[in-house]
């Protein structure tokens with residue numbers, strides 16, 4: 466919960482920063498520009514938004530949005 470608050474605060478400060486959507490699962494390896502992407506539709510966990518630079522560090526762009 467503390468972590469969640471931290472990134473919320475970070476994205477509030479950097480309000481012009483691009484955020485992307487990810488499935489909040491340790492097995493998810495993709496990030497998405499659209500929250501309604503078909504790649505996220507089979508996410509069994511929460512869908513969260515994170516800054517693009519954080520997403521690219523650990524994930525690759527979804528195959529549907531290339």
Ligand SMILES: [Zn+2]
Pocket residue numbers: 496497498499502503504505527528529530
């Ligand atoms: Zn996608």
